[in-house]
Amino acid sequence: MERDRFLARIRPSLEAPAETPRAACEPYRPPPVPDRRQMAERLVSELEAAGGIAHRAGSMAEARERVLEILGRAAAKSAIRGDTPLTRRLELDAGLASAGIDVTVGCLSTDTTRQQLRDAAFMAEAGITSVDFGIAETGTLALLAAPGQGRAISLLPPLHVAVLDSRDLVYELAELFEKVTERGGLPSALTLVTGPSRTGDIEQKLTIGIHGPAELHLVLID
Numbered sequence: 044m045e046r047d048r049f050l051a052r053i054r055p056s057l058e059a060p061a062e063t064p065r066a067a068c069e070p071y072r073p074p075p076v077p078d079r080r081q082m083a084e085r086l087v088s089e090l091e092a093a094g095g096i097a098h099r100a101g102s103m104a105e106a107r108e109r110v111l112e113i114l115g116r117a118a119a120k121s122a123i124r125g126d127t128p129l130t131r132r133l134e135l136d137a138g139l140a141s142a143g144i145d146v147t148v149g150c151l152s153t154d155t156t157r158q159q160l161r162d163a164a165f166m167a168e169a170g171i172t173s174v175d176f177g178i179a180e181t182g183t184l185a186l187l188a189a190p191g192q193g194r195a196i197s198l199l200p201p202l203h204v205a206v207l208d209s210r211d212l213v214y215e216l217a218e219l220f221e222k223v224t225e226r227g228g229l230p231s232a233l234t235l236v237t238g239p240s241r242t243g244d245i246e247q248k249l250t251i252g253i254h255g256p257a258e259l260h261l262v263l264i265d
Contacts, residue, residue, distance in 0.1 A: 089182025
């Protein structure tokens, strides 16, 4: 009898519960792609969180003024600039010369060797580059190596001034590689810049400017 009462007491808990109807599965909907204004705001926010300084410009003329102001505040006396369609459109050289800044154009020629350009980048107080793509999600600047813009320009001078057209914004890294593939594939080098250079491997202390520029400025042309 005791056994029968015991089994009667636990039998309900051993029965399988009735199945509840499942809700219909919602189809996957990817998050909306931010528009260019939203991506620009995200890029600026993330870049500044990483220690960079952002400047907005509404035209090429305004962007040129921002670059000259940055170099003026830094009291730079020498600079090396990339020779790309965007840096040529800025028409910086006359303004740099008027400000007493000695400028080297980072382009190989019959009179300029690769070693001479590296030496010029090493001695320059500022490097001025264009940016091929800006990654809004992380505030990262992507620079593709090209004959007129080698890696040394953005890596060796203590001050890096980067100029980006907002039409070249992408939201995430995967989209960057899609765009690079559309342009014909990866170049000899792809430099990704997220804030000024920093390292924590010296006495486990964060140090700025050891392996590259200590200061990063972005001029974003809207």
